[in-house]
Amino acid sequence: MSSFKHIISAFLALLLCSLTSAYSLVHNYDYTNWYSSFNFENQADPTNGTVDYISLEEAQSSGLTRIIDNQVYMGVENSSIISAPNGRKSIWIESKDSFLHGLLIGDFAHIPGGTCGTWPGFWTIRNDLNAPYGEVDILESYNDLTTNFMTLHTSESCSFNAPADTYLGTLNQQDISCSLDGPGCSAKGPAGSYGAPFNQNGGGVYALEWTSSVMKIFFFPRNAIPADITSGNPDPSTWGLPTANFDSQYGNCDIDAAFPPQTIYFDTTFCGAEAGGKGWTDWSGCAASTKISTCEEFVRTQPQAFDEAYWLINSVKVYQ
Numbered sequence: 001m002s003s004f005k006h007i008i009s010a011f012l013a014l015l016l017c018s019l020t021s022a023y024s025l026v027h028n029y030d031y032t033n034w035y036s037s038f039n040f041e042n043q044a045d046p047t048n049g050t051v052d053y054i055s056l057e058e059a060q061s062s063g064l065t066r067i068i069d070n071q072v073y074m075g076v077e078n079s080s081i082i083s084a085p086n087g088r089k090s091i092w093i094e095s096k097d098s099f100l101h102g103l104l105i106g107d108f109a110h111i112p113g114g115t116c117g118t119w120p121g122f123w124t125i126r127n128d129l130n131a132p133y134g135e136v137d138i139l140e141s142y143n144d145l146t147t148n149f150m151t152l153h154t155s156e157s158c159s160f161n162a163p164a165d166t167y168l169g170t171l172n173q174q175d176i177s178c179s180l181d182g183p184g185c186s187a188k189g190p191a192g193s194y195g196a197p198f199n200q201n202g203g204g205v206y207a208l209e210w211t212s213s214v215m216k217i218f219f220f221p222r223n224a225i226p227a228d229i230t231s232g233n234p235d236p237s238t239w240g241l242p243t244a245n246f247d248s249q250y251g252n253c254d255i256d257a258a259f260p261p262q263t264i265y266f267d268t269t270f271c272g273a274e275a276g277g278k279g280w281t282d283w284s285g286c287a288a289s290t291k292i293s294t295c296e297e298f299v300r301t302q303p304q305a306f307d308e309a310y311w312l313i314n315s316v317k318v319y320q
């Protein structure tokens, strides 16, 4: 009798679960398929960094990317002194598939964060150059900072100004407008959402929830990843407050008009507009800690500084 009851309640739980769990896995990018799922772009850096992006073939043969146990390692060149105007070898990759709406969940054991000279990103952007420009920067920061910046950039007119008590991050500067002629609408994550503390905690998960009405970004350190993410049945309604809350009820944005299907990107660049210039001298401690006056000189002359500038990726999953 009691086992019958157990069966009934297990059945009801299953039914409830299948009714409420709206998301199913549509793409699992991991060590089994990484190199066939992403293009490694051997291209000039659109952000004008002190970088030399290399092909998949070169990245594999030089060990800049490899599979370590069941994780994808993507690092940067860390043994050579480079002469100007060349940059340090690194990677820029783009997913072959794109997606529209859903959950994008990246599980990272280690990111290139915390290293002076670096400006890495995990982000998405329109897959069709004729579509409106829509970009979602999920994980992006630079130099020795310990906080992440989550930012939207749109060609359509969009703004978001969610009340402070609806998300765990903070409004970055006063960046409410997502318009391309400004810095984008942006939230700053809490301490430890990036950089050395992120890595010391064993990394964590960044998740984007994308619907017709919201772009919410969630950050979970390794020890606080919701069980439904780990078990593969993610339900963002149970995750609590997001870290960034681009919610159209608190803004002026037609999300479907502004964000066409998105392609997934990773890159690790050096210097440029974020890590170089004022990013080097004023917005981070790097000029002082390295005693080298420019980011560019540091990146070219200090290969040993870049041992920690690597991604170690457990998985990137798309649910819809």
Ligand SMILES: *[C@@H]1O[C@H](CO)[C@@H](O)[C@H](O)[C@H]1NC(C)=O
Residues within 6 Å of the ligand: 048, 296
């Ligand atoms: C790129 O940066 C260099 C300095 O490193 C500068 O001379 C050049 O004008 C920049 N180009 C663009 C397109 O920003």
Ligand SMILES: *[C@@H]1O[C@H](CO)[C@@H](O)[C@H](O)[C@H]1NC(C)=O
Residues within 6 Å of the ligand: 075, 078, 079, 304, 306, 307, 308, 309, 310
């Ligand atoms: C470069 O960094 C990796 C870790 O990212 C490390 O295993 C390797 O030993 C470093 N190479 C050199 C030449 O220091």
